[in-house]
Amino acid sequence: MLLEGKKLLVTGVLMDSSIAFHVAKIAQEQGAEVVLTSFGRTMKITSAIARRLPQTPPIVELDVTSPDDLAALPDRVREHVPHLDGVLHSIGFAPPGAFNFMEATWEDVATAVHVSAYSLAALAKAALPLMSAGGSVVGLTFDARFAWPVYDWMGVAKAAFESTNRYLARDLGPKGIRCNIVAAGPIRTTAAKSIPGFERFEQEWGTRAPLGWDVNDALPTARACAALLSDWFPATTGEMVHVDGGFHAMGV
Template identity: 80%
Template sequence: MGLLEGKRLLITGVLMDSSIAFHVARLAQEEGAQVVLTSFGRTMKITQTIAKRLPQTPPVLELDVTSQEDLDSLAERLGEHVDGLDGVLHSIGFAPPGAFDFLSGTWEDVATALHASAYSLKALSVATLPVLQQGSSVVGLTFDAKFAWPVYDWMGVAKAAFESTNRYLARDLGPRGVRCNLVAAGPIRTTAAKSIPGFEQFENTWSTRAPLGWDVRDPEPAARACVALLSDWFPATTGEIVHVDGGVHAMGQ
C-alpha cells in the first residue's frame, strides 16, 4: 500500500516538470493518491501539457488565488472530480520586478507580492475548507525567511508573512482536524527561480555551505518532504517548518 493510498490532493504550482509541485504530484500518484491540479490564464495550456507527463493525467482547474470569484467556486468545481480532499499543496509565489529592489519597491509592487505569495495561503485554505476531511494536511513551500537574503528583498518579506500565516492557520484549523505545515527548500532551478534577478548567487554558494551538499537541479528531496507531510505519518505536527536545504539553515556564516 502506498503512503498516500486513497488520498485526494489538490496541487497548485505545476508549471514545468522541473517544478517541485510537479514532482509532488508525480510522487503522490506513485504513492496511490488521486491528484487535481490548478493553473490559470496563459499558463493553463502549459500546465495541461505538462500534466500529461505524470503517471496519470489529472484534471486541471482554473484558479487565480488573487481572484475571489475563482476561490468562491473552487470547492464546487472540485466536486466534479473528487468527493472530498485530504490534502492541499500551496506552491504559489509571485512578485513584480520592482519588488526585488527593496528601497525602491513601491507599495503596489509589495502589495502584489504579499497578496499572491502570503495571503493566498489563507485564501486557498479557506476556499478548500468545505471539502477538507478530518485529518487533512495543508502544505506550503517557502524559502527560509529568517534572514535578509541577497536579491530576494520584498519577496523575502512576503515569505516571512507566509510563514506567519501558516502558524495562524495551524491555530485556527487545528480544531477542525487540519494540519498546516511548510517545507523550506533550498534553491531549486525552477521557472519561478529564474525570474528572480541574481538567483545565481544562491546557486553558486549553497552547495559549499550545505553539510549534506546541494543540487539545484534536483527538486525531489523537497517533493518527498511535501509528500510525507501530506500523508498520515505526521498526525500531531502542525505549524511547523521542515527544512530541506542540505543543512544550510543550521550553519553559521
C-alpha cells in the first residue's frame, strides 16, 4: 500500500467533503496511522467528522497561532504515535474585511497572513522534532500567481504561503524533509464558503478546464496530497502541483 506504516498528522478536518478529510481517509485506506488536529469550538466538529473515517483517529489540540500549542505539539502527538512521517497543512482563514482589497485594514490582512501563510512554517517547525529524513510536508493552495476576482488579500496570503513552501524546501531539504503544495481548483469546502462571491470560480472552472471540474469532488486533490506524502516523490520538493482539471494552463 502507498502509505503502509506511515504516521501522518492531518490538520483541517471540518467536513466530510473537505480535502483534509479525504486525505485522512485515503491515508488510512493506504496503511497509514493518522492523527488529526483541531482546537476550541471546532474540536467538537472535528470529533464528530472523525468518526466517519474508516478508523476513528485521535485528535490533538492545535491552534497554529498559539505559541503554547505549537510548543506542546510534539508531546501531544507522541501520546499517540512515536514519530511523524508526514504533515498535511490544510489551514486557511481571513476575516471578511480581507476580501475587500482597497478597504481592508492591516489587522484583517495580518490575520490572513498569519493563519494562512506563516502557519505553514510554524507547523513545520513544531513538527520537526518528530520527523526524520524521508518526511514530507504538504500544503494546499489556490494558485496565487494571478489576481483573482473576490480573493483579494487572501490571494496575497496564498502568495506568501507558496513562497513559504519554497523557503521551507530550502531549509528542510538538508534534513531529508520534502515540502510541496497542491494547487486545487475550487472545491466547496468550509474555507470556500467563507469567501463572498466564490461561486464565480465555480461557474467558470468547469467550462475552461480541459478535463472539466467538479466542485463537489475533493478526491483528485486528496489523492495528489497522499502521493506527495508517500515515498513515490523522493526527489521532489519546493513544488506546486496543480490539480485543477488543467485550468491553469489555458488562456482566454
